[in-house]
Amino acid sequence: MRHELPKLPYALDALEPHIDRRTMTFHYGKHHAGYVESLNKALEKAGSAAHWPIEDLCRKNGKVPAKSRTAVRRTAGQHLNHSLFWTLMGPNQGGEPRGPVADVIKRSFENFASFKAKFREAATGLFGSGWVWLARTPRGKFEILPLPDEENPLMHGLHAVLVLDVWEHAYYLQYQHRRPDYIDAWWNVVNWDEVNKRV
Numbered sequence: 001m002r003h004e005l006p007k008l009p010y011a012l013d014a015l016e017p018h019i020d021r022r023t024m025t026f027h028y029g030k031h032h033a034g035y036v037e038s039l040n041k042a043l044e045k046a047g048s049a050a051h052w053p054i055e056d057l058c059r060k061n062g063k064v065p066a067k068s069r070t071a072v073r074r075t076a077g078q079h080l081n082h083s084l085f086w087t088l089m090g091p092n093q094g095g096e097p098r099g100p101v102a103d104v105i106k107r108s109f110e111n112f113a114s115f116k117a118k119f120r121e122a123a124t125g126l127f128g129s130g131w132v133w134l135a136r137t138p139r140g141k142f143e144i145l146p147l148p149d150e151e152n153p154l155m156h157g158l159h160a161v162l163v164l165d166v167w168e169h170a171y172y173l174q175y176q177h178r179r180p181d182y183i184d185a186w187w188n189v190v191n192w193d194e195v196n197k198r199v
């Protein structure tokens with residue numbers, strides 16, 4: 001099965017001014033597209049894993065043939081992470097969380113302000129490239145989880161609820177070294193309805 005770049009659910013400039021068109025053009029159209037292309041290439045030498053859905057390539061990566069395992073993990077992780085990231089944002093979004101995720105935040109992190117502060121600390125503190133997640137454990141506990149490089153909660157037996165890309169390519173064109181400003185702006189485009197589908 002050939003993996004494909006998913007259609008972006010909004011226009012490239014729809015997240016402005018928080019994430020600009022130029023950033024989206026490269027991030028979605030070059031970086032994500034490149035990961036999809038590399039994933040398809042890595043799967044050519046991956047035996048039956050070539051037919052697995054993207055989630056299984058992350059969850060059961062240890063069962064991918066050793067010679068292509070690392071390449072598949074990196075590219076499958078990046079493909080899944082970006083696909084999720086796009087759906088969890090949108091124009092005219094942000095604001096206070098609503099619905100089930102609002103209850104989760106209140107129960108697990110006291111309130112939205114302290115949740116955002118903890119998420120910000122995790123995102124600014126992540127050294128190098130990676131992603132910051134809100135993940136649900138098999139026991140139903142919710143955690144903020146900074147993970148390096150292509151790693152995602154599925155690779156750790158957890159369920160992904162919300163995610164922020166903190167690779168430099170996600171913000172450098174618009175924010176340069178100011179990762180904290182990008183993090184703060186990102187809350188304005190979080191699509192809580194989509195997040196609620198994953199709680």
Ligand code: MN
Pocket residue numbers: 027031082165167169170
């Ligand atoms: Mn990215």
